[in-house]
Amino acid sequence: MTPRRLRGAVATVLSLSVLAGCSDGAAPDEPADTPSAAASSDGTAPESPAPGSESPAAGGPDDPSGPVVGEPVEPDLDLAVSTPREDSVYPAVGDPRVDALHYGLDLTWDPDAERLRGEAVVTFRAARTARRFQLDLGAPLTVGRVALDGEPIRFARVGKDLVLRAPIEEDQRYELSLDYVGTPEPAPAPTTRADFSTTGFTVTPDGEVWTMQEPYGAYTWYPVNDQPSDKALYDITVHAPRRWTGISNGELTELTSDARGTTTSWQLDEPASSYLVTLAIGRYEHSSNTSDSGLRVDYWTPRDLRRPLDSIRTAAASVDWIEARLGDYPFDSLGLVVTDSQSAMETQAMVTLGTNDYVFSPQVVAHELVHQWYGDQVSPSDWRDVWLNEGMTMLLQWVYEDEHDIRPLRQSLRSARAVDQQLRDAYGPPGAYDPRQFGSSNIYYTPALMWNELREDLGDDEFYALARSWLADNDNTSVSREQIYDHWEAETGRELSAFFDRWIMGRRTPAPGVPQG
DSSP: OOOOOOOSSHHHHHHOOOSSSOTTOOOOOOOTTSOOOOOOOOOOOOOOOOOOOSSTTEEOTTOTTOOOOOOOOOOOGGGGOOOOOOOSSOTTSOOTTEEEEEEEEEEEEETTTTEEEEEEEEEEEESSOBSOEEEEOOTTSEEEEEEETTEEOEEEEETTEEEEEOOBOTTOEEEEEEEEEEOOOOEEOSOOOSSOSEEEEEEOTTSOEEEEOSSSOGGGTSOBOOSTTOOEEEEEEEEEOTTOEEEOSSEEEEEEEETTEEEEEEEEEEEEOGGGOOOEEESEEEEEEEOTTSOEEEEEEETTOOSOSTTTTTHHHHHHHHHHHHOSOSSSOEEEEEOSOSSEEOOTTEEEEOSSTTTTSHHHHHHHHHTTTBTTTEEESSGGGTHHHHHHHHHHHHHHHHHTTSSOHHHHHHHHHHHHHHHHHHHOOTTSOOGGGTTOTHHHHHHHHHHHHHHHHHOHHHHHHHHHHHHHHTTTEEEOHHHHHHHHHHHHTSOOHHHHHHHHHOSSOOOSOOOOO
16 A cells, blocks of 8 residues: 655644545645655646547557457466464454465456356365365355355355355365355445545446455455465456456456457466455556566556556656666566556555556555565565555655655655654554554554664665565565564574564654664
8 A cells, every 4th residue: 555645733643544545635735844655636637648449458559559468377376375364453354274275256247237246266275174164255245156176065144254164174175166246345444544444346436346455355346365364376357348348467368359348367376465456347448668677567547537647657667666676576467557546556466546646656656566575475464564565665665755856765754753653652553553543654654764774774785685585585475573573683693673673563662773783
């Protein structure tokens, strides 16, 4: 996620949260010395060129050939073996008995009826022996046929819990298949923020669809073990109306259209946590550009968008900038999809962007791209450690702003330190935040300040070398704070646990300085 800017008044600071954008689209009355951590200023933008062709996924003026369609590969299920756990912050979501390896989803969207039909095949490993297990699936969705390894099984619905009444044995692999239909409803979000109150499947007044689902909400549109420690592979096929396009994560492996509608298929062949999955269905056109390192970046934008794309097309150059610090881009494909949201989300290999001015800014694009390394390549195993995603990413956003003459780094650091105690008082320490205040500013600014202390002490070369080695050592996994503490202690040869704990768990802002012993 991208944080919002902080306003000047203390009372206002304490009421703010951090996803990019705000619900009323108003520009904040921001003093010059507050951190640029994202807000919307949804003013009038110059008109973009007229929409492109009415054929599905038509190429824009910079991309007349349209998107590249690749060949699907056989999923390597071993990549997705995880150690699922019960979440300490949101224990009602997810089942530690299930280690999902692959989700095969075939989805049909009828915008007139606002009706979703889904066929799901979930390949999973039993993480423990049990007489029953469960997945998360939104209550408005009616389940039909359910089978385990081809044999019908009994099931029960308890709210969002789909309880499967069949025995499973530890380390054995199974294939669960089911059909479902209904009108998905977004889930209430565990936050008091003004800019969003729900997560998951969202339908616009025109019947178009977008999703953002941190910390949970994927269950609003498919059966899932909706907890970040359980990464899985995905193949998603979307059947949309004629002249519409379904967008999801990873490589586009099918794009066909006939009188009945448009079908797209997407493959994510490296594992992702469920909150990093995206789905957007609407009237889209396509364009692309390429980074200096040779990565093609695809842009999926609404045909009626009246907003210049120059600022988000900086994504290709931002990849090069990030690679110089964090190493090679960790996935095989990269895209950005623009939706009717007012927010931005680091959905894996297909970033989801809303449509206000700040979300469209180069620094927000860079923020969400840094997350492809910190948050997507390596994810938290428990929502208590969401700061692992946001702290490093916030620091690199500040460095990006400094080096691109957007905002001096010293100003961002000074402003963040000035409000750090207020954020701890309002929301708790970043590693022990109030569960009703998910995504507040404390998980962004506080750990960013901590990482900067280490960066200044070690110097850029060593700091970024250790940041890269952490990613390499934990590629495609979900991790805990204890693991990252151990990594930095081992690599620096210092006792840093107390330093980390003061920043992440302390009730008071720590004094500057990094221990030398």
